[in-house]
Amino acid sequence: MKIFKINKMIIGVLKEPSFETRVSLLAESVAALIKKGNKLVVESGAGDKSFNNNQEYEKVGAEIKSRAEVLEQADILLSIHPLENDDFAKVHSKILLGVYQPLANGENVIKSIERKMTTFSLDMLPRTTRAQAMDVLSSQANIAGYKAVLLAANSYGRYFPMFMTAAGSIAPAKMLILGAGVAGLQAIATAKRLGAVVEVFDTRPAVKEEVMSLGAKFVEVEGAADASTAGGYAVEQTEEYKQKQQQRIAESVAKSDIIITTAQIPGKKAPILITEEMLNSMRNGSVIIDLAASTGGNTPFTKNNETVNYNGVSIIGNSSLQSTMPSDASKLYGKNIVNFLQLIIDKDANLNLNWEDDLVKGACITHNGEIINDRVKSILSPSMNKKKKIFMNIIEWISQYQQIIYIVILMIFVGIEVIGHVPSVLHTPLMSGANAIHGVVIIGAIIVMGKAEPDNYLALVLGFLGVILGTINVVGGFVVTDRMLEMFSKKKK
Numbered sequence: 001m002k003i004f005k006i007n008k009m010i011i012g013v014l015k016e017p018s019f020e021t022r023v024s025l026l027a028e029s030v031a032a033l034i035k036k037g038n039k040l041v042v043e044s045g046a047g048d049k050s051f052n053n054n055q056e057y058e059k060v061g062a063e064i065k066s067r068a069e070v071l072e073q074a075d076i077l078l079s080i081h082p083l084e085n086d087d088f089a090k091v092h093s094k095i096l097l098g099v100y101q102p103l104a105n106g107e108n109v110i111k112s113i114e115r116k117m118t119t120f121s122l123d124m125l126p127r128t129t130r131a132q133a134m135d136v137l138s139s140q141a142n143i144a145g146y147k148a149v150l151l152a153a154n155s156y157g158r159y160f161p162m163f164m165t166a167a168g169s170i171a172p173a174k175m176l177i178l179g180a181g182v183a184g185l186q187a188i189a190t191a192k193r194l195g196a197v198v199e200v201f202d203t204r205p206a207v208k209e210e211v212m213s214l215g216a217k218f219v220e221v222e223g224a225a226d227a228s229t230a231g232g233y234a235v236e237q238t239e240e241y242k243q244k245q246q247q248r249i250a251e252s253v254a255k256s257d258i259i260i261t262t263a264q265i266p267g268k269k270a271p272i273l274i275t276e277e278m279l280n281s282m283r284n285g286s287v288i289i290d291l292a293a294s295t296g297g298n299t300p301f302t303k304n305n306e307t308v309n310y311n312g313v314s315i316i317g318n319s320s321l322q323s324t325m326p327s328d329a330s331k332l333y334g335k336n337i338v339n340f341l342q343l344i345i346d347k348d349a350n351l352n353l354n355w356e357d358d359l360v361k362g363a364c365i366t367h368n369g370e371i372i373n374d375r376v377k378s379i380l381s382p383s384m385n386k387k388k389k390i391f392m393n394i395i396e397w398i399s400q401y402q403q404i405i406y407i408v409i410l411m412i413f414v415g416i417e418v419i420g421h422v423p424s425v426l427h428t429p430l431m432s433g434a435n436a437i438h439g440v441v442i443i444g445a446i447i448v449m450g451k452a453e454p455d456n457y458l459a460l461v462l463g464f465l466g467v468i469l470g471t472i473n474v475v476g477g478f479v480v481t482d483r484m485l486e487m488f489s490k491k492k493k
Contacts, residue, residue: 009039011074012071013070013078014083015044019320020323025334026052026334034061036345037347040062043066043067050327077094077097078097082105083111085111088114099121099123099136102376104295106380109365109366113366113369113371118367119364119365128358128359137182142182142183142186143325145183146186148291149194152258152287152289156258158257158285161194172195173258174196176199176252176256176258177191177259177262178298180200180207180210183262189214201252219248253274260289261290261298264292266375269295270295271298273298286313286314288316291321292319293317294320295319297315304319441473446463
């Protein structure tokens with residue numbers, strides 16, 4: 001698998017779900033792609049929440065279409081979030097580009113395979129220098145880190161900076177940031193500008209120098225697992241390290257007024273970094289901004305898109321702070337998209353998938369009905385194999401007991417046919433209940449006889465007796481009921 005080509009691409013921009021304010025491309029990014037010879041179709045209203053209406057897209061040369069038309073006409077579909085379930089039924093062999101979190105959303109991966117979609121998820125890009133220009137996680141996390149501090153300042157009932165007045169001095173707020181990724185680093189810079197005293201914890205010792213260059217104190221815990229092979233993403237830590245980590249974090253939590261947590265592990269539930277015991281040590285009025293809320297949160301009480309008050313501590317769960325700045329967030333996201341499209345679309349506006357490019361292959365999740373990404377394959381393949389195994393076991397069971405199943409089905413049809421010709425007056429409660437019980441006895445006896453070994457005379461005899469006695473009881477039920485009805489019938493003169 002080396003190079004895959006298709007001539008003259010049509011790029012479609014889809015409107016995001018109602019909860020999302022961003023859009024894949026603003027009009028300025030659309031203009032840049034059209035200038036390169038691409039045709040753009042935009043779903044009506046796609047950019048409204050990002051302050052880009054239909055007219056602005058039309059001004060730069062895009063065509064405004066309905067969702068159904070975009071899905072049908074576009075070769076490349078751009079969407080931040082995965083397609084809706086109804087959308088998959090309308091597309092086939094298209095190219096999807098967005099942030100789909102395939103490690104956590106296996107169902108969408110399977111749907112893409114079934115529809116033979118080529119799916120690129122930019123959250124799976126290798127974290128390399130060359131990938132920085134198209135790193136949507138970094139561009140959006142930058143905004144989230146900035147907004148997290150502003151949200152904390154707005155929610156915290158005290159000053160951030162030190163104040164010295166004639167009435168006395170006010171000590172600066174003490175902030176703890178868990179995770180020194182892009183969001184954490186931006187949070188440090190913003191908090192320092194507001195005058196807070198900042199401590200930072202991260203499992204990667206390599207970020208210590210960068211943290212300290214921003215004026216924050218780095219909280220060190222020795223013995224972290226090596227994350228060098230994870231492509232710049234966080235990795236699961238050992239239990240021994242977690243214990244050391246909790247002890248050291250607990251010391252910082254107890255003296256913190258504000259905590260911002262950012263720790264997430266791709267494809268897994270966010271680790272609990274702040275325990276209930278730690279929360280109890282925080283003073284009344286403290287604030288926690290949990291940016292990992294969508295994957296469970298870094299506290300045991302975090303709820304996504306909610307504010308929880310625990311013992312006087314406000315725990316604000318919000319993993320979509322970037323959406324509170326829709327215009328700038330969309331602008332940065334769009335530039336990331338344009339930069340990635342340059343890898344897969346040549347100067348003549350033709351699709352050119354070079355599988356030798358580590359960024360193209362790294363971001364690709366599915367292609368031609370197969371999982372391409374090794375990380376996704378390692379997680380989803382066992383579950384897919386398990387489902388396949390269950391299906392095969394069902395087929396094997398049906399094949400093994402084929403004759404018995406046929407007999408049961410035949411008995412059902414015969415029963416329906418017989419009962420259908422019985423007058424309604426004969427369907428007394430007594431007869432119905434008795435026949436239902438004895439019907440079960442008859443079927444059970446037949447199954448016992450079918451499964452019994454030829455030399456197991458006891459099972460064969462008992463099964464035979466069950467069939468005979470059950471049949472006698474069913475017939476007897478009809479006879480008894482008939483005799484009872486005759487007692488109430490008029491005698492002929």
